[in-house]
Amino acid sequence: MKNRLETTLCGVKMKNPVIAASGTFGFGDAYAAYFDAARLGGIAGKGLTLNGSLGNKGVRVWETPAGMLNSIGLENPGVRHFAETECHRMRALGTAVICNLGGHSEADYIEGGRLLNDADMDILELNISCPNLKAGGMAFGMRAETAADITAKVKAVTHFPLFVKLTPNAGDIVCVARACEDAGADGLSLVNTFLGMAVDIQQRRAVFDNVYAGLSGPAIQPIALRMVHQVCKAVRVPVMGMGGICDWQSALAFLMAGASAVQVGAATFANPMAMCEIIEGLQRYCESEGLSNIGAIRGCL
Amino acid sequence: MKNRLETTLCGVKMKNPVIAASGTFGFGDAYAAYFDAARLGGIAGKGLTLNGSLGNKGVRVWETPAGMLNSIGLENPGVRHFAETECHRMRALGTAVICNLGGHSEADYIEGGRLLNDADMDILELNISCPNLKAGGMAFGMRAETAADITAKVKAVTHFPLFVKLTPNAGDIVCVARACEDAGADGLSLVNTFLGMAVDIQQRRAVFDNVYAGLSGPAIQPIALRMVHQVCKAVRVPVMGMGGICDWQSALAFLMAGASAVQVGAATFANPMAMCEIIEGLQRYCESEGLSNIGAIRGCL
Amino acid sequence: MAVTPTPTIRENTRIAHDICRMRVEGVPRGEPGQFFMLRAGAGMEPFLSRPISICDATAAETVFVYRTVGRGTERLSALRCGDALSVGLPLGNGFPLCAGEAVLIGGGLGVAPLLYLAKRLRQIGVYTCVYTGYNDETFLQAEYEEAAGELHAKNGGYITDMVDFSRPATYYACGPAPMLRAAARKAREAGARLYVSMESRMACGTGACLGCSIPTADGNRRVCKDGPVFDAAAVFFEDRV
């Protein structure tokens, strides 16, 4: 059976356009008992910060209608540990390695980006959209100027194709996307989580120590899809689309809206086999529609 | 049994703080077979435009995970018809009458606001947040300047307490909220629907003729709640909170986040008795917590 | 989540490959052509209720016949006696009952709501001539043999091709949009009065949301509240021009 899903992203060849979203697949081994990670197009590792972090205190995950809030706060072992250890383990999985880099300050991002040049990886995903950090994170992604600035600075130091991961909480995501493209981004990833909130009515307090947290899962899918469609119409660089993708139909909708690849996050929690089912579903779709490659429907809307 | 839910909003006395959201309860009679509308705190009628409208063509409603997209496009009989006919029928229902006013242009809003002075109603809700109009609607609510400007102009002509209904698609909803308050709004309603999208993968086209449509229902609740919390912290005028409220627990969360009243929209479609169950649930909550009035927990977070 | 009446499922079985019949007790009796908004279980998933017509009803019991096409109807089909179901109240305007003679034309699942109409017409002494069109498996034929004055069934092709629109009768049609359109054209040409039951995506089902609005000769009309039964001349008015 011919693979009709092969996808190339900024020169990186992938078996298929289905990628595990950052923060939802560890560094690639957590679901080993369920399936071989080599089946995936790629894996975006947990977001790194320069010196690592213990993440946030208190409740970290909370269920919502058709979705979930998280306030992990980038618990991670740090850039050096990734470059020395995790990246080799990820490489051994036999799928594209995407490194997600967060930061608390401009200096963090630049130094992190520089150190990662030593890592064995394929794509650098610049996370300027994490809503769970007290300093940095999403703050960089809310406005075009700051987003473009940090993009240009990291682009200047990295050897890898640079995807900038955008926040849906930005006032005008299309404007931020264009600015990042102009600043040298090789691609864009969107969306990160929506800023949301939950209340513990018994305790009469916010569920999360940080009060606000990040919403993801099928609930956000219609909004994420709209944003991906808007951004794809506005930029020429490839887009990794995500936000609530949970089956091959929703993955296909993102590809039709213009995404070159999709990332799957929270859906894997509800159904560990979600990404495998999506890959199989897209392959079957290509066969039944007579498409020699899934790229044929990209941006057909 | 003492009613512990009585709420006064800008001088308007209501039996309880539970209000049918605009566009989801017609002009108040659609659910008559299910329950007596007099049980509600109030009803926001379908959004009006100066000269009425047939609304949008094509598919108008679409189910999404824990929510729905709509592209009604303000089908309505016009301001004059409301002032002459509907408002009296609504008044006869025995609950607070809120008139939701949309518009395609500044002149529309001002003239509509003026004509509504003849109507028998309690509150004017200025809808600068409808995402389904080609011209006007949400465009006014996306930025603080335009929102403040139209607020001031309608405030200058109306005799009624003026609530401005905000869009969650604005870049900075807190900034828009503050600007409307400063421009003379007596209160704020939020949120209207989120701009979203759906794809008909069989047809390889967008489901809606307008491509984008408005998302509502439980899916958006965590984001709406966060926005209500942010806005309530930032303004002094009363807020009607809404977005995905579907049971008394979620209604209570909005009140705890600072809302003076809540509106319930899409949940009524899934469960026609939702608002009645919310009212009963809040009353029971007050009893079991020993609150003489629900207002005691307002903004307790 | 329970809406005022709490229905009890007495039967929910497959009567054809992808078609189920559900018998429910404890709901108000509706009229032929009316529908209910059904939802399986007690939760919010799937979010919207599903409009399903009354296929038959007595004071005690209401029968639905539905095709499993997506998530909502799949979940309905998985229900067993005792499971939670909500149906709300009977909605919409049913078929106006006629005197004399009636011709009923059902295509696909459109044969379901017409059964209740056929039974009602028979009760009030109206002679019914029923046409049922199927694509593969037939269903409800035994019931129609009992209820109809005369019965014509067709498997494959266009059922409207079989119908003689020149009878001095009132015509009723229910089925896919292209079939209704064809019927409307033929009825217009023959000068016959035809009532059609329309479909549209619905959110509220009660006339509140305007989600199901369709353009008619009389302006926009809500399929759920003003219909689902309309005079074909009003809804297929554009074909006239």
Place this chain on the structure above:
Amino acid sequence: MAVTPTPTIRENTRIAHDICRMRVEGVPRGEPGQFFMLRAGAGMEPFLSRPISICDATAAETVFVYRTVGRGTERLSALRCGDALSVGLPLGNGFPLCAGEAVLIGGGLGVAPLLYLAKRLRQIGVYTCVYTGYNDETFLQAEYEEAAGELHAKNGGYITDMVDFSRPATYYACGPAPMLRAAARKAREAGARLYVSMESRMACGTGACLGCSIPTADGNRRVCKDGPVFDAAAVFFEDRV
């Protein structure tokens, strides 16, 4: 939505007021202290799966005992034989098995996972002294009478008050956090080794999301992957200072 093994529900009955037992076939056998992520039905609702410990297991069958507290467990309790259920694979690190003598302390639903441990220990010749603490109704007492070397039950009050921590035994505890904390303090004072099974809100259950991380003496640890069983000295380390 089906995860590799497709479980078949053989029984799902109420064994106390708000407690159910579900017997499931066709899932891989886990170890005492491990858990599965359960979800009722085939849909996405509720969104997250629910962690439930193994209460007992043979090669053929796995038993869960759970309290209905919210939407997820309510839906589980409504399942009947033949209904769709997904459980995934056994997750986490179970109880380290000891030699000699073991003291098992269960509070509330914590008595459930310890049953499987008691049975396993008995098989390998370890003498078990079991304490079960309940708030109102008791459950699983008959099973424990069979499985335990000695059995002490208490209804109301603190079960840890009954336990003698000075025995030359390995201690195991499962139950609400305050009970585990009390047990940890007493074990520390007595110099006894105590293993506790921790709870934390979970999304993935596989170590991927870091949602269930808790601080321990050895740094952050994931309850789902590094636990749920921990040495009490490591997780209640803050009490020591």
